[in-house]
Amino acid sequence: MKTRVLMFGWEFPPFNSGGLGVACLGLTRALSSLGMEIIFVMPKKLDIRAPWARILFGDNVIESFNSPLTAYITSKSYGSDGAGHALYGSDLFTEVERYGEFGRRMAKEEQFDVIYAHDWLSFKAGLAAQHVSRKPLVVHIHATEFDRTGGSSINQSVYDIEKEAMEKADAVVAVSEFTKSIITEKYGIPAEKISVVYNGIDETTAPERLEEVTRLRALKRSGQRIVLFLGRITLQKGPDYFLRTAQRVLEHDKDVLFVVSGSGDLEADMMAFAGDLGIAQNVFFTGFLHGKDRDEMYAAADLFVMPSVSEPFGIAALEAMRMGKPVLISKQSGIAEVVNNALKVDFWDVEKMTESILSILNSPALRYSLGEQAKLEADRITWDKAATKVSGIIHDLVT
Amino acid sequence: MKSVCFYFQVHQPYRVKRYRLFDVGNDPEYFNDRSEIDLNNRRVMEKVAQKSYIPATSLLLELLHRHPELRVSFSFSGVALEQMERYAPDALNLFKQAFDTGQVEILGETYYHSLAFFYSLPEFERQVTKHREAVRRIFGVWPRVFRNTELSYNNEVGKWAEDAGYTGVLAEGWDPILGWRSPNHVYRPKGTERIALLLKNYRLSDDIAFRFSSRDWSEWPLTAEKYGEWLRATDGDIVNLFMDYETFGEHQWEDTGILSFLEQLPQEILKTPGTTFKTPSEVITHYEQKDEVDMPHIVTWADTDRDLTAWVGNPMQKAAIENLYALEDTILMRNDHKLLEDWRKLQTSDHFYYMCTKWSADGDVHAYFSPYESPYDAYIAYMNALSDLRLRVGQTHKR
Numbered sequence: 001m002k003t004r005v006l007m008f009g010w011e012f013p014p015f016n017s018g019g020l021g022v023a024c025l026g027l028t029r030a031l032s033s034l035g036m037e038i039i040f041v042m043p044k045k046l047d048i049r050a051p052w053a054r055i056l057f058g059d060n061v062i063e064s065f066n067s068p069l070t071a072y073i074t075s076k077s078y079g080s081d082g083a084g085h086a087l088y089g090s091d092l093f094t095e096v097e098r099y100g101e102f103g104r105r106m107a108k109e110e111q112f113d114v115i116y117a118h119d120w121l122s123f124k125a126g127l128a129a130q131h132v133s134r135k136p137l138v139v140h141i142h143a144t145e146f147d148r149t150g151g152s153s154i155n156q157s158v159y160d161i162e163k164e165a166m167e168k169a170d171a172v173v174a175v176s177e178f179t180k181s182i183i184t185e186k187y188g189i190p191a192e193k194i195s196v197v198y199n200g201i202d203e204t205t206a207p208e209r210l211e212e213v214t215r216l217r218a219l220k221r222s223g224q225r226i227v228l229f230l231g232r233i234t235l236q237k238g239p240d241y242f243l244r245t246a247q248r249v250l251e252h253d254k255d256v257l258f259v260v261s262g263s264g265d266l267e268a269d270m271m272a273f274a275g276d277l278g279i280a281q282n283v284f285f286t287g288f289l290h291g292k293d294r295d296e297m298y299a300a301a302d303l304f305v306m307p308s309v310s311e312p313f314g315i316a317a318l319e320a321m322r323m324g325k326p327v328l329i330s331k332q333s334g335i336a337e338v339v340n341n342a343l344k345v346d347f348w349d350v351e352k353m354t355e356s357i358l359s360i361l362n363s364p365a366l367r368y369s370l371g372e373q374a375k376l377e378a379d380r381i382t383w384d385k386a387a388t389k390v391s392g393i394i395h396d397l398v399t
Numbered sequence: 400m401k402s403v404c405f406y407f408q409v410h411q412p413y414r415v416k417r418y419r420l421f422d423v424g425n426d427p428e429y430f431n432d433r434s435e436i437d438l439n440n441r442r443v444m445e446k447v448a449q450k451s452y453i454p455a456t457s458l459l460l461e462l463l464h465r466h467p468e469l470r471v472s473f474s475f476s477g478v479a480l481e482q483m484e485r486y487a488p489d490a491l492n493l494f495k496q497a498f499d500t501g502q503v504e505i506l507g508e509t510y511y512h513s514l515a516f517f518y519s520l521p522e523f524e525r526q527v528t529k530h531r532e533a534v535r536r537i538f539g540v541w542p543r544v545f546r547n548t549e550l551s552y553n554n555e556v557g558k559w560a561e562d563a564g565y566t567g568v569l570a571e572g573w574d575p576i577l578g579w580r581s582p583n584h585v586y587r588p589k590g591t592e593r594i595a596l597l598l599k600n601y602r603l604s605d606d607i608a609f610r611f612s613s614r615d616w617s618e619w620p621l622t623a624e625k626y627g628e629w630l631r632a633t634d635g636d637i638v639n640l641f642m643d644y645e646t647f648g649e650h651q652w653e654d655t656g657i658l659s660f661l662e663q664l665p666q667e668i669l670k671t672p673g674t675t676f677k678t679p680s681e682v683i684t685h686y687e688q689k690d691e692v693d694m695p696h697i698v699t700w701a702d703t704d705r706d707l708t709a710w711v712g713n714p715m716q717k718a719a720i721e722n723l724y725a726l727e728d729t730i731l732m733r734n735d736h737k738l739l740e741d742w743r744k745l746q747t748s749d750h751f752y753y754m755c756t757k758w759s760a761d762g763d764v765h766a767y768f769s770p771y772e773s774p775y776d777a778y779i780a781y782m783n784a785l786s787d788l789r790l791r792v793g794q795t796h797k798r
Contacts (some may be wrong), residue, residue, distance in 0.1 A: 276405045355779070359420060359783075363778075365717070365718035365719075366778055367716055368776070373756045373759055377759070
């Protein structure tokens, strides 16, 4: 008998805004190849065609209902997010409640052995399904409210939902020791209940390794080096530290371009900040990049920087490594726990970040060694490893 | 009659502090870390003396008195002697007392524990001379047997040692090179007439140096009695047990039982009638040379490759060592004692070993011991210091 998992998510590639969707894709694909049957439930009606679902999950079903949400939206920005987005409930919590109702219904209609919910937006649904079916619940923490807000002004209702779900869950999965310690310290969840499962990467989720950069070729040819920040432009990701570092680097070396790729609530602020620092001519904002655009951005970069203030994992850095790019990551990230072939700095240490960037840009030997070893290492951090661990946790609950 | 021949290596480098890019041109001190980390050379020397040199040598002194048949040999790098004189005079005093029993031989090597033989023969010879003089000053003896840094050896090393008047030279007894020959005999390097070649029995040496405390090892725990039986069962004239002296108390901590193992070993070996101990010089005069050994390529005692790739295998290591030796002529012309000293301290092989990336992609952080966070951090600190040195060379030139 195959183990059947009723899984609640919130986003899924190509309709994702960040690492959560990537993780759901990678993990479910690998779990199904381990022989698990995944019923992946989505809140949003997406243009996901059946053949695509079959390709990914074989016979599994993708169910969805319509909601205009992205996983990283904050409760404040949701109501005001403009045209076409107000089809359903007027605020985020109404959506979360509605999804909870849907979870209850799914739990009554479907046959399954275990319930699995990814991050707080789907926790109401997971809890409702647990209540109705009395089946074990696993919650997977990709980010906590403390990460999303950068530690400042957390939303009490979100915190309460996270805490309730982790308390009522039969097992908690955290994406790093870093996240596990937040869960024990800020949510009071006993450490024994929490398993750390690092994210992975493989050909289903990784950017394509492009041999040639077409669109950015002129810039590269002019001798400019590209330092890339790719992630949401929010306090959590440390874009302000990236720009402060850019200013210091440019004092020593003018031929460097800093690319901020992503969108987020601080986008306008950061554009203004680059101006204030007097470096606007060397800083480019690309907005959120999908698919080939994103792949090309990675390929064009000479160096990837992730100065996150609080990063549960940091899949983007792993993607850059797999592309053979040297990476500079903050020590306040989960990925820093698992990779050796990266430079690691404290997010606030602008001087050391500056030094690291200059060293990498000016030493071909360092750039080459770091990139080559990063690629080898990333190839060994797979979704299969993550899924094997998750399947062990599920197995312990259903037998 | 069978003999056991011990050679212990005593070495501590001058580790380069976390020398920052912004220190270049501003700070001519590369080795003066004073923090609570293992880049603080004084702190490391004091720690190793306390954990290893002092307890192990106190015990050895007792054993030399208890067993008049016991013989051992030591090779001290000049930089280790220098640091011991300054930071751990008690340890050096014990070594002198051990030598004064007449049962201990001191071997010759390069003062700076360098790979100069393969990069600059004149510089190599200057360092060997400097080492001879240091050994003469401290122990009152001229070394008669030579061992090159990291046991690195090829036919040229053997030829050079003969021409320089040594009676013997040490090397790794690596099977792929020895073929049918056993390391347990005395040989002669190809292209020489008299000099003897002593080969390390790496299996029996590594049983103590690497495997002693490994609980995954089927022979764990290793007792002196069991080890004595293995020696008894070994064919040949000699068993050459070559290892780092830090094995006793530092690589293998005292609580692993390594010191009591050492204490019981001589009596276990002497149990067998006809088995005794010899220094390398005694081995050379006592046994006939069995055959000629041809080693055209460099062989070392490192890892599974037994070549120089752990030191100069990747592009960072090559860039570092090539840039270093490129300064030779200008440094020598400056005739500035401090400049020459700093340049030579940067030749110590450990600096390059810290930059090794051989297995870092395997996620095994413990494969290589290093005081740096990563091979990349080691490279950055080293290259920054080298940039400063280059600047200093230029500046003194102008004056």
